[in-house]
Amino acid sequence: MSLIELQGVTKAFGGLRAVRDVTLHVERGEIFSVIGPNGSGKSTLFNLISGVMPTTSGTVRVLGRDTKGMGPHKVAKLGLSRTFQTTQVFAEKTVLENALAGRHLHVRTGLWSAQLRTRFFRAEEARHRARALDILDAVGLADRAAQRAGHVPNALQGRVAIAMALASEPELLLLDEPTGGLMEQEVLGLMDLLRRIRDRGVTIMLIEHKMRLVRQVSDRIAVLNNGGLICDGIPDRVLNDERVVEAYLGTADHAAA
């Protein structure tokens, strides 16, 4: 079973078709990258998959379930977490509290158990805290746990967002340009992190602009241009494909003209 299956997915904003007739699938255990020029519909595609926007036509299946009519919280419950292109964290809260917020789907405590501070409640809180600290450790934020997320250096805020997404223990992680604003050295660190996350059994779908990262970590790549899928497959084949080079650089004719 593919973790994500898109069948003829289209999203129109008025007359503009931001995503047109995209069909693709993401398999368990792979790092699947989506690339394409600015405005080619990558982030919209993520919004459609994560339930943030409804599709205009076509079907989205996440972990085997058709997500028609599901809001983002229901898609999240299927086992999908995501980050956003403009990094979204709870800036006023500490890094640990951010990670704890990511544990929401695993909370079993009810209102009265929390009010009475039952043994179950205390044990569960301790468990979530330990789990959240584990994840902070895994993404390299252990020493920042008590800092407010808004005060963490920009380069690390993306990691807070990733930690939050991972805290819900998803099967599928969607990362929208995690290298935004990172320096060369930090990109290498992130690449390493992505591989480790994948090795823990999380399938990753990635939107990325840094080609070196894409080439090195991706198992497969899909290329969008003007909302349409122009090519997908293994990195070497896709990145050398004529249509892809054309989408990024323009054709030889254009160059001459």
Next chain:
Amino acid sequence: MRQAAPWIIGGAIAVAAPFLVTNGYLFHLLIIAVIWSILATSLNLVLGYTGLLSLAHGAFFGLGAYCSALLVTKAEWNFWATIPPAMAVAAAFGTLLGLLTLRLSGHYFAISTLSFGIVVSLVLEKWDDLTEGPRGISSIPAPTPIDLFGWGTLDFESNTSKYYLALLALALCLLFVWRLVHSPIGRALEAMRQNELLAACLGVNLVFYKLLAFSMSAAMAGLAGVLYSVYITYINPIDAGLWNGFYAVMYIVIGGMGTFLGPVVGTLFLVTLPELLRAFQDYRLLLLGILLILTMTFLPQGIVGGARTLHRRWTGR
């Protein structure tokens, strides 16, 4: 231990207050302030922690007050037995209103709750057979005395006993809010307030959690209404009108929105302020207006937020 000290001192002052405040009128203001604090605390749960501007809290307050007063005066219920139904009625209306309006955002939500507030006080005014219309319900008896099984009875005729009753209710409400906020539910509410989209993507069911916060808050506002009715012994449709809700918003803004003690501090301050300003009698409202503007400009987090910032600077943290 150092953290517990301010709480113990604050609690001790609150408990000793009847002996410290000898002026009858000031003591009356104090009781009223404790009751309004409960209303403000309930509103803080939705306005401060969840980020919903509700103008219907005056109506929930009134529904609680009417429900209890009617059951006591017309059905001759024991006062204590009227508290659960009064809170349940307020919560039920809160849930109903929430189901209809929580999908709306920002101003639209505030406007629908405003309309609900108007409707409730109109119905209370026009439904003469049940509510006595604009004449209101008078001579509401004091809470039923509690038999202490051979140790005498505990009656609630005196203002001191009513003060302690209101104080106990406030303490329970604050405990409820504290434990709620410091639980996974509180985390979900705060996540929603700060970033709805992100919260939803983390799996938070926005409508469900807003509804939960809104109905709990409505129940608490209903409790404040119940206490008001037995203290003042008279209620009329104006008590269920918009003003109580607006005042509660003002108390929270001055005290500190989304801070734990802000609603209490703001209420105490604003209820006693007119007394402190006696010398400027004619200019009281003017001064209050200026104070509101100054607070919103220089202390967006209210008195408590400002004090917290000062404390942080002082201790260098």
